[in-house]
Amino acid sequence: MTAALGAEARRLEEVLLGLTEREAVLPTRCAPWDVAALAAHTVGALVRVEAALDAQEPPRAEVSAAGYYAPDERFSPAVDADRIDSAVRAAAGRADAAEPGRRLRQAWAHLEPRLRDEPAGRVVRTRHGDAMALEDFLLTRVVELVLHGLDLADALGRPPWTSPQGAGAVERLLFGAGGRPAPMGRLEALRAATGRALQGGPGAGDLEGSGVRFPALG
Template identity: 45%
Template sequence: MDTVRAAFRDECVRLEGVLRGLDAADLDRPTPCPPWSVRDLLAHVRTGAGRLVGMLAAPAPERAEVDAAGYFGAAKFAPDVDRDRIDGARREAREVPGVPEVADGFARAWRAADAAVAAEPPGRLVRTRHGDAMALTEFLRTRVVEVAVHGLDLADALDRRPWLTPTAAAVVADLLANGATPDGLGWDALTLVRKATGRVPLTDAERAVLDRTGFRWLSFGG
């Protein structure tokens, strides 16, 4: 939990700093996640970062049934679920007028989630909006993935170098590679995350190496 929570905090602090330096025109830029603009994608990230507040206010399930990799299963993100996710972010984005409100809203969301996590005992279980029962640490790992990977999308949309933090990169890479960096590729953690999440295309040779190593191909939603 300490490692995952540190990664969540580091990546959120970094993104919050980026948001406070945006201007109004930046919010309307297109992103690599169509049909979302920067404003829409940030609404999605804000909701995802703060989701644990409500989850931790609900009763805990009796046992964990899904880990972080299982949470990103393809079946969970059927077309109707994906459509609701896309439309929901766009509706929420229209309610936030400008850059200060976007930055403040994200700051409140992730800081409230971090405080809620800090108040829980070790081993706390949660139930996701999809109905999965998970260990709190495993769900927080998915939040690191969401903030970190969409941070790459935002960096591309804003024409900036990726700001992925070392702690978040390590957590995401560990999840994707199941604890072992694939041999023979020469990738750093940033390259691993970008390649494995489709942000940069894989060559046939790279895909063959990953398939031999039991690499985890995740499906992404909110």
């Protein structure tokens, strides 16, 4: 999963390092976040991996990547409010539009070699208290970068920069071994399953019978 996370991080880094101030204040579908706030939140999702590695290791994994997106207290109004406010504050305090990109570059430079050295079967605890296999937690980070990458691309009016590795990992999580409906493209299916359908494109109703796991998202 490290390879998929790295592929997404490098593509997102390139975009964020090139942001202008005009682009940073564009609205996104993740209201009330503008591009700067959404970028801060997305980079923060990656930074949380190092925090999880620094914490005491739980004795065993108890939550899967699919279970992480269950509709429970981690998506409660109070948690959502904190999630929203922290990103807004980070965006308001930025030095310039490219700051999230620099933060991402630094975070991944520290994190990538550390992940290579982690033993198989490593377990971490998330900020929500979930004991997860590191591989499953990394998959949730790929989900964050892929889906919010789509949100950022749409807000900026650019084609998606999603990597094949990242999109494939999220597709397997959402659709399992059965895969997405045959006529649907990979990004179309991810959009439809996560409330990001484009006007005129396939939506959640087009996934009926596919066995999709619709994730609870904040």
